Amino acid sequence: MIEILESGPFNTVQDLGRPGYRDIGVSASGAMDPLAARIGNILVGNDENAAAIEVQTFPFRLSFERRMAFAVTGADSNPHLDGSELLSWCAHVAEAGQVLELRQPLRLSRSYVSLGGGLDIPVVMGSRSTSLRGGFGGNAGRPLAKGDRLAVGEDLEIAMLPAPGLAIIEPATALRDVFPAPVDGVLPIRALPAGEHDLFARDGEEFWSQTWRISSRSDRTGYCLSGEPITPTTSIEMRSHGVVPGVIQVPPGGEPIVQMSDANTAGGYPKVAGVIECDLWRLGQARIGARLKFYRSTHAEARAVEQAVGRYVEDVRQTSRMVKLALKAMA
Known part of the structure; x- marks a missing residue:
């Protein structure tokens, strides 16, 4: 106990x-x-x-x-x-x-x-x-x-x-070639364009180009981002659809919400992007008030990051096993 x-x-x-x-x-x-x-x-x-x-x-x-x-x-x-x-x-x-x-x-x-x-x-x-x-x-x-x-x-x-x-x-050090360090205090987060990305002006440029701040209205359900509001170029009506952690929705006010571990199961706001799964832990460690910027990723890059993290975890697992087996043999 x-x-x-x-x-x-x-x-x-x-x-x-x-x-x-x-x-x-x-x-x-x-x-x-x-x-x-x-x-x-x-x-x-x-x-x-x-x-x-x-x-x-x-x-x-x-x-x-x-x-x-x-x-x-x-x-x-x-x-x-x-x-x-x-x-x-x-x-x-x-x-x-x-x-x-x-x-x-x-x-x-x-x-x-x-x-x-x-x-x-x-x-x-x-x-x-x-x-x-x-x-x-x-x-x-x-x-x-x-x-x-x-x-x-x-x-x-x-x-x-x-x-x-x-x-x-720790992974931030062991995988520093995979997870770029913050630049001038701004955390880089990789994301993929999502279903309604093309509805935003200039190919969503207002979303990708600016620095966002995690607002005090954030919690385990979602991170509300403060910045210059972005809105679709045309008014649309959407039915509720399934969402998962990492999905970035844009409510009518124009400030995005990143769904986190306790993410809603469904929602009707347009989706501008989705954070790649292996970058979600970095968001999970970001504090209220932290600044971040999203970078357009690719499926190939997301897969490469996933493989690098997998190799790191396996290396930790093997190292732990070998040390313990060595000690057992010496006992």
């Missing part, structure tokens, strides 16, 4: 989501930074889809009620165990009674706490993710709060962790 000692609003239990139920109005939910969640689980020996804690309001503290492996990935939240600073993107072992604290990140917005054995909570519609809008899944469908106690599954690999921990290079 673990006990939550301190938590702000919106910190929830998430895995990689519950796809397959959008036809009955159930969004997938899941981690806003699925890459960080996957890597954390690999480091502690879990299945990649194991439930972890998504922390987006800090400080956050929990105590361990038994010896347990854990990893903190995602934002640079300066993790401390009983007051001693720890490496992020690294598997560690905590003893019973020790306290893990995550502090306000210097950059990025969400950290993930993965626990050896995974959070042992009920599966709802194939997932342990919290649906805040639906009020189900995760921790009884609500954010974590002080005093909550969560069960953790059996950890079969804790004995194979090296004493100093098992660390990897």
Whole structure:
């Protein structure tokens, strides 16, 4: 078990989501930074889809009620165990009674706490993710709060962790050739033209050319973008249609909305573009007020990025396995 000692609003239990139920109005939910969640689980020996804690309001503290492996990935939240600073993107072992604290990140917005054995909570519609809008899944469908106690599954690999921990290079560094760094504080996000793209003036140039800012009206459902409004060249009526995370819709006010992890299942606003799937984790780590610019991508580029991320994840998986097997052989 673990006990939550301190938590702000919106910190929830998430895995990689519950796809397959959008036809009955159930969004997938899941981690806003699925890459960080996957890597954390690999480091502690879990299945990649194991439930972890998504922390987006800090400080956050929990105590361990038994010896347990854990990893903190995602934002640079300066993790401390009983007051001693720890490496992020690294598997560690905590003893019973020790306290893990995550502090306000210097950059990025969400950290993930993965626990050896995974959070042992009920599966709802194939997932342990919290649906805040639906009020189900995760921790009884609500954010974590002080005093909550969560069960953790059996950890079969804790004995194979090296004493100093098992660390990897975070994706932003390891994949810097794949994920361009922000330029003058502006985050580049790749997207593909979507269904109604051609309805916007000059081939949607007003959308692609300007810098957008994530407004305070944003949440896990969608990021509302502030900037110079864009509108279709002609008035159109559209029936509601299915939408998924990454779809960028343009409501009548002309300021786009990027659908995120808790994306609506349907909507009738015209779609100007769609963020490539492998760039969604970067958006998930962007803070309110962050500036970003969209760059027109291609299906070939999106596929190449997906393959590069796949190689990185596989390299982490193989490195983790080899280290643990070596330690087991030495035991």
